[in-house]
Amino acid sequence: xxxxxxxxxxxxxxxxxxxxxxxxxxxxxxxxxxxxxxxxxxxxxxxxxxxxxxxxxxxxxxxxxxxxxxxxxxxxxxxxxxxxxxxxxxxxxxxxxxxxxxxxxxxxxxxxxxxxxxxxxxxxxxxxxxxxxxxxxxxxxxxxxxxxxxxxxxxxxxxxxxxxxxxxxxxxxxxxxxxxxxxxxxxxxxxxxxxxxxxxxxxxxxxxxxxxxxxxxxxxxxxxxxxxxxxxxxxxxxxxxxxxxxxxxxxxxxxxxxxxxxxxxxxxxxxxxxxxxxxxxxxxxxxxxxxxxxxxxxxxxxxxxxxxxxxxxxxxxxxxxxxxxxxxxxxxxxxxxxxxxxxxxxxxxxxxxxxxxxxxxxxxxxxxxxxxxxxxxxxxxxxxxxxxxxxxxxxxxxxxxxxxxxxxxxxxxxxxxxxxxxxxxxxxxxxxxxxxxxxxxxxxxxxxxxxxxxxxxxxxxxxxxxxxxxxxxxxxxxxxxxxxxxx
RNA sequence: GGUACCUUGCCCGAGUGGUUAGGGACCGGUCUGCAAAACCGGGGACAGCGGUUCGAAUCUGCUAGGUACCUCCA
Numbered sequence: 001x002x003x004x005x006x007x008x009x010x011x012x013x014x015x016x017x018x019x020x021x022x023x024x025x026x027x028x029x030x031x032x033x034x035x036x037x038x039x040x041x042x043x044x045x046x047x048x049x050x051x052x053x054x055x056x057x058x059x060x061x062x063x064x065x066x067x068x069x070x071x072x073x074x075x076x077x078x079x080x081x082x083x084x085x086x087x088x089x090x091x092x093x094x095x096x097x098x099x100x101x102x103x104x105x106x107x108x109x110x111x112x113x114x115x116x117x118x119x120x121x122x123x124x125x126x127x128x129x130x131x132x133x134x135x136x137x138x139x140x141x142x143x144x145x146x147x148x149x150x151x152x153x154x155x156x157x158x159x160x161x162x163x164x165x166x167x168x169x170x171x172x173x174x175x176x177x178x179x180x181x182x183x184x185x186x187x188x189x190x191x192x193x194x195x196x197x198x199x200x201x202x203x204x205x206x207x208x209x210x211x212x213x214x215x216x217x218x219x220x221x222x223x224x225x226x227x228x229x230x231x232x233x234x235x236x237x238x239x240x241x242x243x244x245x246x247x248x249x250x251x252x253x254x255x256x257x258x259x260x261x262x263x264x265x266x267x268x269x270x271x272x273x274x275x276x277x278x279x280x281x282x283x284x285x286x287x288x289x290x291x292x293x294x295x296x297x298x299x300x301x302x303x304x305x306x307x308x309x310x311x312x313x314x315x316x317x318x319x320x321x322x323x324x325x326x327x328x329x330x331x332x333x334x335x336x337x338x339x340x341x342x343x344x345x346x347x348x349x350x351x352x353x354x355x356x357x358x359x360x361x362x363x364x365x366x367x368x369x370x371x372x373x374x375x376x377x378x379x380x381x382x383x384x385x386x387x388x389x390x391x392x393x394x395x396x397x398x399x400x401x402x403x404x405x406x407x408x409x410x411x412x413x414x415x416x417x418x419x420x421x422x423x424x425x426x427x428x429x430x431x432x433x434x435x436x437x438x439x440x441x442x443x444x445x446x447x448x449x450x451x452x453x454x455x456x457x458x459x460x461x462x463x464x465x466x467x468x469x470x471x472x473x474x475x476x477x478x479x480x481x482x483x484x485x486x487x
Numbered sequence: 488g489g490u491a492c493c494u495u496g497c498c499c500g501a502g503u504g505g506u507u508a509g510g511g512a513c514c515g516g517u518c519u520g521c522a523a524a525a526c527c528g529g530g531g532a533c534a535g536c537g538g539u540u541c542g543a544a545u546c547u548g549c550u551a552g553g554u555a556c557c558u559c560c561a
Contacts, residue, residue, distance in 0.1 A: 167490085241555075273561085328512095378510095
């Protein structure tokens with residue numbers, strides 16, 4: 001399988017360090033607000049990767065962190081911890097805020113059918129490890145203590161290692177790009193970043209350390225937790241493109257400084273979701289939360305969109321391309337998904353014949369080929385649509401399919417649609433199965449009555465049943481020898 | 488200002504130096520008591536201007552427009 005590695009800016013053959021084991025680390029959310037569409041992108045992208053690697057037979061340990069400390073608000077290191085700020089505003093315990101948004105994040109992810117990671121470490125739960133990590137960097141001589149805070153010495157590091165190799169930045173540029181230094185006198189250079197930050201008196205979240213009562217720097221948690229759970233060297237590190245610099249660059253620097261070598265073999269970055277051509281993000285305030293999509297409560301949304309529509313919409317574009325959101329584009333995705341879903345259901349009911357008159361061979365191979373090419377989900381989907389045409393033709397009775405071909409098609413569709421793309425094709429939950437059966441039986445009964453009326457050319461009764469069901473929100477479709485319905 | 492990237496048909500969105508991506512919308516047809524669905528067919532495209540080439544949307548140069556990162560951000 002080929003993976004695009006940001007480090008080399010090229011596609012590379014994926015070779016695990018310790019096959020069949022694969023270590024995958026992805027930057028998770030900062031839990032101080034509801035997840036928006038932008039958060040769904042990496043979650044779904046790396047869910048796809050996780051699912052595909054698993055399908056390939058790898059034993060994947062997937063670590064996705066929860067950031068609940070250390071992110072500073074405004075003006076670099078002068079600000080207030082984001083979570084603390086939110087807590088102050090809402091009069092809540094910081095950990096209460098963390099728990100609240102973590103729960104909501106999990107709920108959204110579950111709706112999107114994003115599999116939970118193997119380990120979901122919290123930054124706040126790894127303060128000790130982070131302190132130990134800082135000590136290593138200090139011992140190696142790549143950090144300095146100033147006024148109770150510890151800063152990473154980028155200049156020193158850049159003499160011994162390549163600082164900027166991920167983002168393509170070089171230290172000379174950083175010198176010239178020095179911004180307003182407001183209150184950053186503690187640091188030797190503006191581009192030095194905090195490993196440990198002394199807490200201001202009003203700061204609620206803080207922990208004891210050898211240097212001060214304070215909190216860890218933002219970039220540190222990923223270095224610490226990544227190496228803790230996946231080892232000093234692991235296979236893949238993922239995240240949004242906007243994290244490339246400074247976050248991931250700093251992470252590389254910290255790990256190299258502490259351990260003397262790189263930790264990550266493949267860096268993968270998903271592109272942004274845009275809205276009217278502009279990045280959807282917190283800073284622009286132009287984001288739409290996932291819940292708003294699900295309820296349709298947002299001025300830019302024409303209607304509610306199901307989680308699977310959102311998932312499909314994201315999978316219809318390659319993960320390294322920007323994807324421009326619009327209600328219109330979502331509606332198109334919704335219709336496409338509907339078509340796919342209907343075809344999937346028909347495929348389950350198809351009757352095999354002696355031989356196939358349609359060519360359905362090679363679907364699995366083509367889909368695998370697309371996935372092997374840096375997770376090209378749009379191509380997989382296009383193959384499925386091609387296949388859908390053949391399936392529908394058989395369904396219409398215009399062509400036939402052999403039992404063997406049918407089985408292969410059913411298996412392949414199940415594999416790619418449900419297992420790999422992660423598109424849920426049925427909403428039935430087992431808890432209400434008996435209720436559902438009764439209700440389905442009732443609708444079937446009505447439609448069978450309609451069928452009988454049709455047979456007797458009693459169009460009045462027939463149309464009456466259909467119209468009333470339609471008014472209730474049912475979708476009735478006549479087929480060759482019966483009917484189909486959906487809500 | 489620095490760095491990187493993008494510009495594909497009405498819309499979304501893939502892709503390769505030479506042959507139809509796919510989806511949505513639209514138009515025509517088949518099927519059907521009607522409707523819906525499905526199937527078949529259709530039109531239209533590679534920002535602009537040069538260069539390399541037998542041939543470029545695909546490589547290269549310039550121009551125009553846009554975006555991202557450089558600060559919290561998925």
